[in-house]
Amino acid sequence: MSDLKLVPPHEPTELEQCLLEAVAKEAPSAAQRLRVRQALGLPSGSIAPPPAPVAAPGGMLTKLAAAGLAAGALALLLVLPGRLGKAPSRVVEPSVSAAAPMPAPSAPLLLEPPVVAEKAAAPVAASKAPASPSVKKGAARVTSGGAEQPGVGRGDLSEQLRLIESARAAVATRNADGALATLSTYRQRFPRGAFGQEASVLQIQAIDLQGDHARAAAQARTFLARHPNSPHVGVMQRIAGR
Amino acid sequence: MSATLELVVSNSTQRIRAEASMDRLERMFNEHHDFIWRLLRRLGLSSGSADDAAQHVFLVAAERLDDIRAGSERSFLFGTALRIARSQSRNARRWVLEEDMDVRRSDAGRPEELVDQQRAIALMGRILAGMALDLRTVFVLSEIEGMTMPEVAALVDIPVGTAASRLRRAREAFRAEVARVEVQWKAGIKTS
Numbered sequence: 001m002s003d004l005k006l007v008p009p010h011e012p013t014e015l016e017q018c019l020l021e022a023v024a025k026e027a028p029s030a031a032q033r034l035r036v037r038q039a040l041g042l043p044s045g046s047i048a049p050p051p052a053p054v055a056a057p058g059g060m061l062t063k064l065a066a067a068g069l070a071a072g073a074l075a076l077l078l079v080l081p082g083r084l085g086k087a088p089s090r091v092v093e094p095s096v097s098a099a100a101p102m103p104a105p106s107a108p109l110l111l112e113p114p115v116v117a118e119k120a121a122a123p124v125a126a127s128k129a130p131a132s133p134s135v136k137k138g139a140a141r142v143t144s145g146g147a148e149q150p151g152v153g154r155g156d157l158s159e160q161l162r163l164i165e166s167a168r169a170a171v172a173t174r175n176a177d178g179a180l181a182t183l184s185t186y187r188q189r190f191p192r193g194a195f196g197q198e199a200s201v202l203q204i205q206a207i208d209l210q211g212d213h214a215r216a217a218a219q220a221r222t223f224l225a226r227h228p229n230s231p232h233v234g235v236m237q238r239i240a241g242r
Numbered sequence: 243m244s245a246t247l248e249l250v251v252s253n254s255t256q257r258i259r260a261e262a263s264m265d266r267l268e269r270m271f272n273e274h275h276d277f278i279w280r281l282l283r284r285l286g287l288s289s290g291s292a293d294d295a296a297q298h299v300f301l302v303a304a305e306r307l308d309d310i311r312a313g314s315e316r317s318f319l320f321g322t323a324l325r326i327a328r329s330q331s332r333n334a335r336r337w338v339l340e341e342d343m344d345v346r347r348s349d350a351g352r353p354e355e356l357v358d359q360q361r362a363i364a365l366m367g368r369i370l371a372g373m374a375l376d377l378r379t380v381f382v383l384s385e386i387e388g389m390t391m392p393e394v395a396a397l398v399d400i401p402v403g404t405a406a407s408r409l410r411r412a413r414e415a416f417r418a419e420v421a422r423v424e425v426q427w428k429a430g431i432k433t434s
Binding site: 013015018024040227 | 264268271275279284293294296297300301304359363385386416417421423
């Protein structure tokens with residue numbers, strides 16, 4: 001049965017069309033794509049944005065697009081400033097780095113802010129693609145993405161996993177020194193590795209295992225402030241609460 | 243076969259398998275990353291959270307590549323994104339708009355166009371947030387991502403009739419909410 005029989009189409013209003021088009025055009029930034037590629041160990045390659053989604057026949061997006069009324073819909077918003085209710089203030093999400101650099105275990109352990117994340121539009125050295133048409137924050141949100149790392153190749157993701165798993169096993173057997181040594185190796189070899197958060201979590205757990213609860217709690221609180229949506233929030237909250 | 247030759251063949255086989263996995267992962271990224279990111283945004287994540295969540299989705303896929311049946315890559319990524327979005331929305335901060343949106347510049351067009359696109363995206367976010375997740379998912383996949391009903395049904399793993407029913411209800415909810423906004427705007431103009 002065709003879509004048209006399942007759900008009869010109807011004409012969207014100008015505002016509906018404008019809203020649908022706005023979100024359909026939204027896209028991740030080129031920096032975001034590069035960051036994920038690097039995290040996966042993929043070559044940087046072309047980071048030109050893929051084609052925008054194509055409206056399905058009978059869908060709301062097709063109707064007025066064909067009639068070319070989108071510009072008028074956008075104009076509708078131009079003449080209605082401030083009508084979207086109060087424009088409240090924004091809580092700016094902290095930029096999150098997948099691999100916040102951490103010093104070696106013997107040094108004072110401070111979770112320093114990810115330097116790259118705070119810089120606007122860090123140069124994407126490996127990319128020759130044009131800037132993404134995505135609006136707003138993409139260019140200012142470069143986190144761990146950036147210049148291509150020498151030596152990061154296809155086998156590196158497996159090696160990263162192996163080191164992280166080794167550290168995790170050490171923590172599970174309460175071998176804090178072994179875990180910290182492995183994590184130090186991981187940081188040295190993969191300073192912008194894909195498992196930066198996991199490495200940070202394991203390091204904090206290992207410090208806690210060593211008995212330095214105050215330091216572990218402080219670092220856990222820093223982690224939580226920086227990664228409020230991390231899957232590791234529960235573990236960090238337990239340590240931070242001590 | 244000698245032990246040495248066996249080792250060489252074994253290493254070559256492992257290398258070939260590893261390269262094939264990376265090729266597959268790259269195809270998955272190229273074909274689905276932007277879709278997953280947009281989906282996460284429409285499921286209520288802020289731009290920054292969607293960045294992180296999208297990375298998380300693909301890292302999970304990388305770890306479980308061998309478990310993903312050929313041809314089911316999008317389904318796997320979709321299911322993972324849904325789970326991550328639900329988990330993050332429980333912990334997420336409240337996201338509200340920035341007051342100084344108007345002063346932001348863009349190289350994508352005139353500043354007022356950028357502002358209005360941002361306003362449109364923000365308004366859409368509020369409208370979708372008021373929609374039940376099952377309706378919102380079907381609405382996003384159909385009306386924004388352009389999927390057909392059979393595609394939506396297969397991805398969400400529901401009967402086609404159920405997908406169609408949800409889309410009808412989602413459209414009604416969307417239309418009602420947009421109409422309410424328009425009425426408020428017009429009332430505001432008359433009183434100004």
